[in-house]
Amino acid sequence: MNRVELAELAEAVTAQQQSCRMRLLVCCGTPCVAAGSQAVVAALRERLAALGHPADLELVGTGCQGPCSRGPLLTVLRPGQPEQVWQKCTPELAVSILEAELQQSAFPDTNLLPADWPFFRCQTRLVLANSGRIDPENLEQYIARGGYDGLAQVLHEMIPDQVCDSVVQSGLRGRGGGGYPTGLKWQLVRKSSGSRKFIVANGDEGDPGAYMDRSLMESDPHRILEGMAIAGYAIGAEQGYIYVRGEYPVAAQRLRKAIRDAERAGLLGSRVLDSSFSFRIDIRIGAGAFVCGEETALLASIMGRRGQPRIRPPYPAEAGLWGCPTLINNVETFGNIPAIFSIGPQAFNAIGNGKSRGTKVFALCGEVVNNGLIEVPMGIPLREIVFEIGGGLANGAAFKAAQTGGPSGGCIPAEKLDTPVDYENLQALGSIMGSGGLIVMGEQSCMVDVARFFMEFCLDESCGKCVPCRTGTVEIYRLLSRICNGSASQRDLQTLEQLCQMVKDTSLCGLGAAAPNPVLSTLRWFRAEYETHVNERRCPAGVCSMDELPLHLLGEQLLQRIAALRCDGEGY
């Protein structure tokens, strides 16, 4: 395929879609499938078959549409009409909507979501522009939405340095957690000398509760491929790898199909879009270790070694896969690249706050009314995410904290709800943007218990290479357990703080260095809660059961027993 054919195909598919009197988009993202969207698709398909597959009625199984806790979702598009979305759609409801269209009668309004529902209204969808809009396994639908146009533009109009410059101008920063400026990283790898270079997309996503990357890979796989191909052209690589977590078989299978389709269409492989640029992509499956998301461990894992971090420098940009310069970015970072070239770097840069430009995808979960996948402009106040998009707390509970960044992040208390959500502001609060998990907690959550949960995760996921993380996390966990079961003293609290600081300062890689963050941030904002556990042996949230005595009380108890025995003359 060449650039002209690409444009023609996009036009043809768009025209065909616009000629439909009704397009039924059923969400087939993993959460919606779990809620029963397959049955909805089957019922609609059966009805359409009975009608003889009319050309002007189209059924599309899409990726995630967003509000996953309300699945299965059904979006109805009609030319010239505002789009309508039904939640918790049953097969009967779906068929009745189809029937209503056929009979020109009014649509059922059961489960119909309001037209200006804040969940959709407050979002800015760049990376997720196609998620929930196209069939992820259909290359043509991606092309119809402007897919691979960015790649065509880059290959035919720009030299590699200009591509890097555009990414610098966009202000994009890595979405994998660290927030390193993406354009600078590209320039570094471009300048690194080496006859071979590699591109790696990090789709390991090990944070508990986070599923942004999975959803992106499942809902819009071509976007990642396009981003990687643009990166390949920019830095001079001909080979890319996508590292997908082993627990994400659907993502891997969709990516595989996408690669095959793109290669067949001449959008990947040799002589991409009839240019002199060749680029291949392969999938590598991880075994589901959190630490394999760390870049040096991930590269070791791709090379077939034990997935363990190594000391940096050298950074992957100088010596990565098999010693060659390697560009490693998160899959969401790559997902932003086509957006930069479709709206232009300046327009991209216009979105955001301070040094954080563009949007961020979050997996909003916990005690909010609307759980789901959202994309918001950087700098949006946390309050808006929780109360507008999230719809406030479930069961009218009071907001207590929002946890961002998973096991490497921290908790943001209620008094900081107006903080703009961006890299710098979250860091100033002792949390991090992280890869995009956002857990909302109500008054029923005990912050010590929350910290303990994340520490348990870290001690389990530590690779064991360095002492502070391997053993320090275990000891932190034990100290937290003691606070939770009522046997801790003030001294333990002190030891806990010292140990957290030490583990943070001395661990080899980011896992250990960030592992104490949930403890340190809850100590910072909810210290009183720790004190109550220790001094009053009481859990204010009523979560922990205080079933052990502190050591000094144990001693006292023993002395009292001995004294009592002496007085009444009894012995053993």
Added chain:
Amino acid sequence: MPAITLTINNDLISARQGQTLLEVAREHGIEIPTLCHLDGLEAMGGCRLCLVELQGSSRPVPSCVTRAAEGMVVTTHSDKLVEYRKMLVELLLAERTHTCSICVQNNNCELQTLAAKLGIDHVRFDYLNQQLPMDASRERFALDHNRCVLCLRCVRVCDAVEGAHTWDVRGRGSTSRIVADLDRPWGTSTSCTDCGKCVQLCPTGALFKKGATVGEMRKERSFLNRILERRRLAAQGGTP
């Protein structure tokens, strides 16, 4: 090699390009504690005892792998570093079982010496009291997991110097264990040549010669540099 100048503990010190901070410090009589590092083995940076403060770096850096550079300002013994080192050694002592009075390595143990030098007289953390097995299936040597500090010297020397690659690590985090031949009893290992290199380099009583009783295990490490030096000469075409 071009010379460079850096500041260590307020003294101006000259060094050669390519040297690590640890090498430079040692050349100038500054003692930095180490455990996983051993001259001649590939650096691993796991024990974190050799951490030093570097001006301009927000976190301490491991001196065994950090190359000296012109104008660096390094502190090797701040109060914070000394406290961190103490905590690290205490963590190691708490992790497995170190009852020196019944250990083959008593009085000749690098971990014990480190603890003594750092003035550790008690361990502030809970002992984890792991009850780990001992592998005495090899004819001449034995492995007691209870004394292992996972410094991986055995893994590295067996792979890179002996060329046998008998040892590996199984599991992760605090469940990591040294395993022979993909987790078989050492006695049934077919790759091990019984050279004893791992035993001699093990800093603790984890690897020892059979027959040694409490306090009797002596280790001899100078062979490593002799071997490596001879190999280097041979590679240059000199007489080995």
